[in-house]
Amino acid sequence: MLGFFGFFLIYLDFFDFVPVKIYFHLGLCACYCADIDFPLTDAVNLKGKFFVAFPVTIFFPRDFKVKRLVLASRRKDFSPRRHRKNKYCNDKNFSAPHSLPLAILFKFFKICRLSRANAGCIILLTGKRISLFYTGMGAQGEKKFELMGIPPEKLGRQFEQIGERKFRAKQLMKWIYAHGNFDFFTMTDIPMSLRQYLAENASITLPEIAEVAGSSDGSTKFLFKLEDGAYVESVYIPDKERGRHTVCLSSQVGCKFGCVFCATGKMGFVRNLTSTEIVGQLYLVREHIRVGGNDLTNVEFMGMGEPLDNLDAVLDAIRVMVADVGFGLGHRKILISTVGIPEGIRKIMQTDVRPKLAISLNAPDDELRSKLMPINKKYPIRTLMELVPEYAKYSRRWVTFEYVLFGGVNDSLEHAHRLVQLIAGLPAKVNLIPYNEVEGIEFRRPNDRDVLRFQSYLLANSIVATIRYSKGRDIHGACGQLAGRFVLKEK
Numbered sequence: 175m176l177g178f179f180g181f182f183l184i185y186l187d188f189f190d191f192v193p194v195k196i197y198f199h200l201g202l203c204a205c206y207c208a209d210i211d212f213p214l215t216d217a218v219n220l221k222g223k224f225f226v227a228f229p230v231t232i233f234f235p236r237d238f239k240v241k242r243l244v245l246a247s248r249r250k251d252f253s254p255r256r257h258r259k260n261k262y263c264n265d266k267n268f269s270a271p272h273s274l275p276l277a278i279l280f281k282f283f284k285i286c287r288l289s290r291a292n293a294g295c296i297i298l299l300t301g302k303r304i305s306l307f308y309t310g311m312g313a314q315g316e317k318k319f320e321l322m323g324i325p326p327e328k329l330g331r332q333f334e335q336i337g338e339r340k341f342r343a344k345q346l347m348k349w350i351y352a353h354g355n356f357d358f359f360t361m362t363d364i365p366m367s368l369r370q371y372l373a374e375n376a377s378i379t380l381p382e383i384a385e386v387a388g389s390s391d392g393s394t395k396f397l398f399k400l401e402d403g404a405y406v407e408s409v410y411i412p413d414k415e416r417g418r419h420t421v422c423l424s425s426q427v428g429c430k431f432g433c434v435f436c437a438t439g440k441m442g443f444v445r446n447l448t449s450t451e452i453v454g455q456l457y458l459v460r461e462h463i464r465v466g467g468n469d470l471t472n473v474e475f476m477g478m479g480e481p482l483d484n485l486d487a488v489l490d491a492i493r494v495m496v497a498d499v500g501f502g503l504g505h506r507k508i509l510i511s512t513v514g515i516p517e518g519i520r521k522i523m524q525t526d527v528r529p530k531l532a533i534s535l536n537a538p539d540d541e542l543r544s545k546l547m548p549i550n551k552k553y554p555i556r557t558l559m560e561l562v563p564e565y566a567k568y569s570r571r572w573v574t575f576e577y578v579l580f581g582g583v584n585d586s587l588e589h590a591h592r593l594v595q596l597i598a599g600l601p602a603k604v605n606l607i608p609y610n611e612v613e614g615i616e617f618r619r620p621n622d623r624d625v626l627r628f629q630s631y632l633l634a635n636s637i638v639a640t641i642r643y644s645k646g647r648d649i650h651g652a653c654g655q656l657a658g659r660f661v662l663k664e665k
Contacts, residue, residue: 202497325493338353408455420472426479438478448492476511482518533575538592566601581620590631603638
């Protein structure tokens with residue numbers, strides 16, 4: 175069959191023949207198929223082909239009983255429990271003329287799972303000796319699925335699709351998020367065959383840290399470069415007095431809602447981030463936090479983009495954050511900040527996650543809010559007020575109204591009075607944010623006296639109101655400044 179070998183040959187699932195050089199153990203072996211056709215697929219015929227193979231020889235003692243042999247296949251539906259009924263596992267597909275019948279092979283070996291999904295495998299059998307020839311064929315470097323940022327349930331279903339048990343997903347997540355281990359071959363509680371399969375078919379993708387800027391107040395801004403060359407930013411905000419270490423994450427590259435005071439809105443919309451890219455930001459910033467001897471405590475979706483406009487990816491990312499084999503955060507430690515998209519808020523209430531909700535209000539009436547935030551023309555204030563009691567009941571937390579104060583625009587006592595009338599009696603509080611100025615945008619920051627006066631009026635009228643003095647202003651990492659100069663210049 176192979177001329178100079180003279181052994182029986184069985185070939186499994188030979189696709190996309192691409193001869194490649196492989197690091198050798200016993201030496202490279204030149205193989206030539208001269209006289210046998212292998213009609214295994216319509217696309218492949220080995221007759222007259224010359225290729226380079228990598229021989230691995232296994233010797234068994236006389237009384238050794240082989241319980242398992244992991245063979246290569248690119249067929250995702252290759253089921254070990256139904257191998258005799260599987261259409262890809264019968265004599266016609268896997269055996270050539272004069273080769274050892276597959277039925278006999280199964281008396282010696284039980285094919286349990288996939289291992290080398292991107293490589294062909296030639297097996298030469300003779301007596302107690304088995305020679306495996308990995309031909310290195312298939313789409314080299316092609317990754318079938320991503321592991322970073324995939325929630326446990328979804329990852330478990332992916333493992334079931336490749337013939338593995340669901341609990342392997344949690345084992346793997348623990349290695350990635352708890353131990354920071356990306357080397358599949360050192361994951362000792364995972365079977366070697368699965369480790370080999372993951373090494374060749376799965377990826378754990380992190381964004382590239384393009385730039386890190388430290389602020390005098392202790393906060394740090396990270397500029398991440400994604401695989402397609404797009405940039406997003408995240409900010410680490412420490413609060414040593416309260417023992418909090420918060421990460422502000424981006425959910426989109428740019429933003430389509432065009433709030434006139436926001437640097438991200440000035441960029442325009444580019445694309446949504448995947449849950450992999452969202453969690454990748456958090457993973458890398460958490461490693462930075464741990465270098466300082468601290469650990470992540472809070473996550474806020476207040477970076478670039480509108481979280482409710484990319485809700486599916488954001489929810490998957492949150493599920494990883496709250497998973498005990500993920501980041502292990504509580505639901506109340508995660509906050510979503512939104513311009514106010516009612517259907518997005520309702521969708522959250524139909525899921526298994528309960529993040530805190532912050533609505534960017536910024537004005538006490540529709541006329542002024544529509545000038546600041548064009549989305550208000552589609553979703554006026556009353557549509558948001560109706561959802562506040564319902565969401566507060568769902569999340570068991572008060573809703574936060576974020577109110578950015580612009581000097582001479584919305585910071586007067588008259589504005590404060592109308593705000594009290596708007597939200598009185600609602601299970602909500604107000605977070606006052608003095609505007610952080612952005613180059614090229616006309617608005618100015620109010621003076622501290624006007625900010626304190628506005629807060630005092632709210633407190634005097636039984637409205638819980640706090641002032642958020644944003645950190646990272648000197649590095650353009652404060653609220654409303656993300657997308658910074660570097661990204662704007664790139665655009």
